[in-house]
Amino acid sequence: MTRFLLRKAVGMIGVLFALTLVVYAAFYLAPGDPAQLACGEKCSPAQVLQVRERLGLDAPVHLQYARFLQGLVAGRDFSAGTGLLHCPAPCLGVSYRSGEQVSDMIAARLPVTASLAFGAMVIWLVLGVGTGLLSALRRGRLSERLLTALTLTGTAVPVFVIGLVLLIVLCAQLQWLPFPSYVPLTEDPQQWFWGLLLPWFSLALIESAKYARLTRSAMLETLAEDHIRTFRAYGVSERHLVTRHALRGALTPVIALTAMDLGTLFGSAVLTESLFGLPGLGKLLVSSVSLIDLPTVVGLVLVTGFCVVLANIVADLLYAVTDRRVVLG
Amino acid sequence: MSDELLVDVRDLVVEFPVGAPAAAPSDGGHLRAVDGVTFTLAAGQALGIVGESGSGKSTVAAALLGLHQGTGARTGGSVRVAGVDAATAQGADLRRLRGGLAAMVFQDPLSALDPYYAVGDQIAEVVRVHRTVSRRDARARAVQVLDRVGIADAARRSRSRPHEFSGGMRQRVLIAMALACEPRLLVADEPTTALDVTVQAQILDLLHELRAETGAGLVLVTHDLGVVAGSVDRVLVMKDGRAVEHGPVAEVLGAPREPYTRALLAAVPRVDAPQAPVGPADPPRGELLLEATELRREFATRGGLTRRSAPVAAVDGVSLTVRAGETLGIVGESGSGKTTLGRMLVRLLEPTAGRLHYRGRDIGALGERELRSLRRELQMVFQDPASSLNPRRTIGESVADPLRVAGESDERRIRTRVGELLERVGLNADWYHRYPHEFSGGQRQRVGIARALAPEPRLIVCDEPVSALDVTTQAQVVDLLGELQRDLGLALVFIAHDLAVVRQVSDRVAVMRAGRFVEQGDADTVYDSPQHPYTKDLLAAVPALDPTEATARRHARLAAV
Numbered sequence: 001m002t003r004f005l006l007r008k009a010v011g012m013i014g015v016l017f018a019l020t021l022v023v024y025a026a027f028y029l030a031p032g033d034p035a036q037l038a039c040g041e042k043c044s045p046a047q048v049l050q051v052r053e054r055l056g057l058d059a060p061v062h063l064q065y066a067r068f069l070q071g072l073v074a075g076r077d078f079s080a081g082t083g084l085l086h087c088p089a090p091c092l093g094v095s096y097r098s099g100e101q102v103s104d105m106i107a108a109r110l111p112v113t114a115s116l117a118f119g120a121m122v123i124w125l126v127l128g129v130g131t132g133l134l135s136a137l138r139r140g141r142l143s144e145r146l147l148t149a150l151t152l153t154g155t156a157v158p159v160f161v162i163g164l165v166l167l168i169v170l171c172a173q174l175q176w177l178p179f180p181s182y183v184p185l186t187e188d189p190q191q192w193f194w195g196l197l198l199p200w201f202s203l204a205l206i207e208s209a210k211y212a213r214l215t216r217s218a219m220l221e222t223l224a225e226d227h228i229r230t231f232r233a234y235g236v237s238e239r240h241l242v243t244r245h246a247l248r249g250a251l252t253p254v255i256a257l258t259a260m261d262l263g264t265l266f267g268s269a270v271l272t273e274s275l276f277g278l279p280g281l282g283k284l285l286v287s288s289v290s291l292i293d294l295p296t297v298v299g300l301v302l303v304t305g306f307c308v309v310l311a312n313i314v315a316d317l318l319y320a321v322t323d324r325r326v327v328l329g
Numbered sequence: 330m331s332d333e334l335l336v337d338v339r340d341l342v343v344e345f346p347v348g349a350p351a352a353a354p355s356d357g358g359h360l361r362a363v364d365g366v367t368f369t370l371a372a373g374q375a376l377g378i379v380g381e382s383g384s385g386k387s388t389v390a391a392a393l394l395g396l397h398q399g400t401g402a403r404t405g406g407s408v409r410v411a412g413v414d415a416a417t418a419q420g421a422d423l424r425r426l427r428g429g430l431a432a433m434v435f436q437d438p439l440s441a442l443d444p445y446y447a448v449g450d451q452i453a454e455v456v457r458v459h460r461t462v463s464r465r466d467a468r469a470r471a472v473q474v475l476d477r478v479g480i481a482d483a484a485r486r487s488r489s490r491p492h493e494f495s496g497g498m499r500q501r502v503l504i505a506m507a508l509a510c511e512p513r514l515l516v517a518d519e520p521t522t523a524l525d526v527t528v529q530a531q532i533l534d535l536l537h538e539l540r541a542e543t544g545a546g547l548v549l550v551t552h553d554l555g556v557v558a559g560s561v562d563r564v565l566v567m568k569d570g571r572a573v574e575h576g577p578v579a580e581v582l583g584a585p586r587e588p589y590t591r592a593l594l595a596a597v598p599r600v601d602a603p604q605a606p607v608g609p610a611d612p613p614r615g616e617l618l619l620e621a622t623e624l625r626r627e628f629a630t631r632g633g634l635t636r637r638s639a640p641v642a643a644v645d646g647v648s649l650t651v652r653a654g655e656t657l658g659i660v661g662e663s664g665s666g667k668t669t670l671g672r673m674l675v676r677l678l679e680p681t682a683g684r685l686h687y688r689g690r691d692i693g694a695l696g697e698r699e700l701r702s703l704r705r706e707l708q709m710v711f712q713d714p715a716s717s718l719n720p721r722r723t724i725g726e727s728v729a730d731p732l733r734v735a736g737e738s739d740e741r742r743i744r745t746r747v748g749e750l751l752e753r754v755g756l757n758a759d760w761y762h763r764y765p766h767e768f769s770g771g772q773r774q775r776v777g778i779a780r781a782l783a784p785e786p787r788l789i790v791c792d793e794p795v796s797a798l799d800v801t802t803q804a805q806v807v808d809l810l811g812e813l814q815r816d817l818g819l820a821l822v823f824i825a826h827d828l829a830v831v832r833q834v835s836d837r838v839a840v841m842r843a844g845r846f847v848e849q850g851d852a853d854t855v856y857d858s859p860q861h862p863y864t865k866d867l868l869a870a871v872p873a874l875d876p877t878e879a880t881a882r883r884h885a886r887l888a889a890v
Contacts, residue, residue: 226440233394233433234455234506235424244454248445325444325492 005313012309019305020068023298028061034292038096054079055096068093068298092302093295097288102299105284110303112182113280116272117265119196120203121258128208129254132215136250137242139220147212154209163202163275170198180276199276203269207261211254218250225249252322256315263311267304335514335546336370336393340406343388343397359403362388364570367406372513375540375547377557377578379593380567381799382770389567390518390550392416394427411513429459432507434500436519441503442491448502449475449487452509459510474505478535496663497528504535514546515539521556525662525826530870533560534883552799554597555872558582559879566590579876596804598829600856600871615653616688618788618820619674622648624683624693626669643669645844646683651788656814656821658835658852660828660867666844667824671790674822675707676700705735705784710777712793717777718765724776725751725761731783750779754809771802778809788820795830807834828871832856840864 035052036043043051052058056067070076071091078085078094085101087094092102131147138144154162170177180198183191222228223246231241270282281300288296320326344359363385370376380386391397392408395415408415411430418426427433435441443451452471456462462470468487476483478501491499500520507515517536521529537560540547549561557564557578564581566574566589574587585591624647627640643666651657651674661667672678673685676692685693692703708731711717718727728747737743748758754775765773774794781789791810795803811834814821825831831838832852839849840863848861859865869886873879 226435227443229396230433230435230441230503230506231443231451231454232427233396233435234428235426235458236454237424237458245443245445248443323445325490 004316008309008313008316012306012313015309016302016305019301020298021065023301024061024065024068024294027292027294027297030292032292034096034294037291038293068295092299095288095296096293097291097296102295105296106281106299106303109279109281109284111184112278113266113269113273113282115182115185115192115196116199116203116269116278116280117262119200120207120265121262123200123204124207124211125254125258127204128211129215129251131208131212133219133242133247135212136216136219136223148216151209151212154205157206159202159206159271160275162205163199163272166198166202167276180278182278182280196278199272199278202275203265203272211257214257215250215254218253219246222246222249252319255318255322259311259315259318260308261311263308263314266307267300333372334369334409335372335374335411336368336376336548337409338369338389338392338406339367339408341366341389341392341408342403342405343385343392344403344405346401362570363392365406366565366567366570366572368565368572368575370514370546370548373540373544373546374563375549375561377561377564378548378550378567379552379554379557379564381552381593381801383569384567385570386550386552386567387518388570390433390516390548393514393516393548394431394433395423398423424458428455428507428512429510430512431514431516432510432512434503434507434515434517434520436522439491439496439499439523442499444491447488447490448494452487452502452506455506456509470509471505474508475502477508477539478502478505479531480505497524497531500524500528500532501535504532504539508539508543511543512545514548516548516550518550519552520549522551522553526828526867526872527662527870529556529872530886533872534886536560537883553872554582554594554800555874555879558872558874558876559883566593582874582876593800594874596800597874598800598804598807598827598833599874600829600832600868601873615655615818615820617650617652618688619649619651620684620686621650621674622684622686624648624670624673624685625681626666626673626678627681628669642681642844644673644680647841647844647846649839649846649849651820651822653787653820654814654818655836656823656834658831658838659822659824659841660826660831660838661841662826662867664843665841667826667841668792670841671709671792671822671824675709675788675790676703677709705731706787708781708784708786708789710774710781710789710791710794713797715765715770715773715797718773718780720765723762723764724768725763727765728776728780728783731780735784746783747779750782751776753782753813754779755805769802770798771806774798774806775809778806778813782813782817786819788822790822790824792824793826794823796825796827803830810834828856828867840867 033048035048035055035057038055039048039051056064059067067076071087071089071093073089075087075089075091078087085094087101092106094101095105131151135144135147171179177198178194181195183195185192223242228241228245231245266281267285268282269280270286272278273280273282274286281304285297285300288300341363342361342365343363344361347358347360366385366389368376378386378389392404393410393415395408395418397404398416404416410426413422413426413430415426442448449468449471452474453464453467456467456470457464460467472483472487475487480486480498480501491502494502504520515536520536521532524532533556536547539545547561549557551557561578563576564574564578565572566581566587568589574581574585574590581590582594585594624644625642626644627642629640645666647670649657659667659670669678673680676685676695680693683693684691687703687707692700695703718724725747728750729743732743732746744761747761751760752758756772756775756779765776768776794810795806798806807830810821810823813819821834823831823834835852837850838852838855839846840855840861841847842863848855848859848864855864856868859868869882873882
């Protein structure tokens with residue numbers, strides 16, 4: 001177990017390091033002048049030069065990268081207006097655009113994305129596993145075919161279509177729901193819930209189709225296994241067979257997939273966040289990329305990459321916990 | 330014998346839907362799996378149902394518990410078990426029948442238990458279906474029956490999950506589950522098929538003992554006539570869904586009336602009879618092909634979540650020779666390292682230590698590139714013909730593979746050669762375009778042999794080539810191997826856990842245990858006057874076909890404990 005975690009941790013550092021390299025390389029090759037953008041359109045060439053110097057963009061790219069790594073490991077200082085701004089390790093740097101510390105910017109938006117992701121997860125699990133179960137148990141009947149068709153439609157329609165339709169119908173026309181907004185959970189749980197309900201659903205509808213299909217096939221597979229036959233031959237009721245024996249086996253892949261999807265969602269909820277105007281990580285990523293705000297982008301990539309790798313490790317652990325035959329190695 | 334009939338089966342017919350979608354089973358045709366079987370069983374008696382795969386014997390067993398209800402199968406005739414009509418019973422009656430009155434001991438103990446729960450909990454669950462007892466009492470009953478079937482330290486082991494037990498111990502757990510509610514009938518479906526011969530003897534002895542103790546009746550379903558001989562009073566022989574012969578065990582096995590029963594008996598390899606070897610009568614002294622000296626192979630293992638890995642020697646210092654035209658039999662129980670050894674001999678695995686010479690050349694440490702020229706001379710036939718043939722390619726393509734690898738590119742010549750090979754192993758040359766699933770197990774194994782023959786090898790290692798096959802098919806495949814050896818002068822290494830089969834084919838035999846050869850020698854010498862105690866144990870555990878002999882051996886085993 002310790003060895004497993006240790007090996008995974010080393011692997012994670014390797015992955016994150018590679019990610020930063022890729023982002024730096026991409027930015028070096030991409031067109032556009034970050035200093036010009038940071039300074040604004042009306043800046044004189046002299047002012048742009050000054051900004052470039054202040055941001056350290058005049059140095060060669062490998063030196064910039066070295067400074068970034070140094071900041072990450074040991075912290076670094078930035079000139080901010082007149083004085084110096086100290087950024088302690090692990091320092092992700094300072095936004096070219098706003099001069100804010102990247103770590104602060106991410107910390108402010110993380111709860112938004114986390115609320116969105118976890119809430120959506122709850123809904124897609126209920127919807128997806130429920131639908132999958134139903135369709136597995138009613139295989140071949142009309143209700144099963146309808147459910148399958150429904151979940152397929154869910155996968156096929158893009159999030160901005162589902163989200164937009166829900167938005168127009170539920171918020172604008174029927175006015176059953178408030179327009180989505182983000183209120184921190186700690187501030188007002190009720191408003192937090194209502195404000196996120198629509199984004200949750202539109203995100204979950206798409207994911208749940210995948211879960212329905214996975215649950216259905218895993219369930220059918222487990223129900224055909226020999227140990228189900230054993231308990232049937234011992235008079236165990238069908239309901240008991242499903243809830244106690246079949247579901248347990250069928251949920252193992254669902255749990256593992258959930259962990260991984262959740263990790264991915266931290267960096268890929270862009271569309272949902274943009275559509276509903278939620279100030280999350282995805283939205284920040286999009287705006288930072290268009291502004292060539294390198295430190296912010298690198299910071300975001302690191303954090304979301306961390307989430308993805310972490311989710312994979314958690315998925316492995318959950319696999320081993322739910323199925324004792326799995327040996328971590 | 331009591332007057333009351335425990336089991337009363339009359340004109341049982343079971344038909345399965347075929348070729349129809351599950352949604353509308355009535356649209357398609359039906360396959361008659363059981364066709365008019367009638368038998369009775371008095372309380373406390375034991376009946377063996379014997380037949381080859383596909384004979385319908387397991388279908389009969391399932392019908393005793395009403396397991397065809399709700400599956401789309403059509404049943405006819407009547408099945409009464411302890412007064413309950415198994416075909417029509419519903420609700421509480423059906424539940425009482427299943428596990429309370431009659432209990433099934435399933436085959437393949439690994440998949441027959443839920444991998445996610447402790448075995449004690451699974452047995453307790455069954456107890457609570459049939460008795461209104463507290464969770465704690467049900468658990469206590471589980472420990473009690475586990476202890477009864479010989480699980481040492483039952484209270485602690487009851488908290489283990491199925492994968493933490495060996496095959497034999499899992500089979501004991503399944504028997505314990507069957508005993509949990511004191512049923513009046515035990516239905517055992519191939520309870521020992523997946524087990525080693527010594528473990529098989531233990532399980533059969535246990536069933537025998539439990540029956541004597543509880544007075545329960547037994548229906549024992551098996552393909553192995555030897556298993557039946559010492560365990561039941563009467564035998565029912567099935568073929569193609571029909572009962573071809575039915576009578577007291579001594580009569581059916583001793584003086585069979587039906588030709589089919591006689592054929593079945595004749596096909597059973599005998600461990601006690603000196604066999605006319607299938608190879609040349611004189612032990613051949615051909616060219617020395619393979620010589621292994623102190624071969625050793627280690628595998629890294631992982632103890633558990635936290636423990637560090639320590640290498641385990643699967644093969645631990647084995648020396649052997651194989652000459653052209655002879656068969657070396659390697660017999661051993663599961664885990665003895667015989668498969669690892671076989672794979673090393675054809676260099677699918679690299680030895681950790683020791684020397685391996687092929688025709689005087691050291692091949693133990695050759696790299697993949699240097700081995701390539703040798704590959705065609707050293708071939709292997711695998712145990713499971715179903716999984717060692719690619720299901721998505723035609724058998725002709727599979728057999729042609731080694732030819733193409735050898736550089737043959739003329740499509741016509743390949744076709745001709747594959748056709749010859751298929752005919753050589755007793756298949757039809759026109760079957761080039763058929764897929765593995767269109768063939769029976771025995772035919773698939775013939776394809777596997779044809780593939781091994783394709784590059785014209787000098788030596789073939791057969792790893793359990795017949796253990797997945799019925800006795801009659803087994804006999805045919807064994808005959809084929811002998812014939813090929815005679816005609817082509819092949820050297821064979823025949824690896825199996827079945828002592829009788831090994832004796833039947835081998836000139837020389839090596840007995841393997843825990844990675845070592847405990848005994849090696851001339852086949853007749855090893856079998857007729859075994860020197861090592863382990864060899865003696867193995868031979869004593871082989872089920873005898875003669876009921877009297879079987880009982881005598883059981884007593885000898887019990888006395889030896």
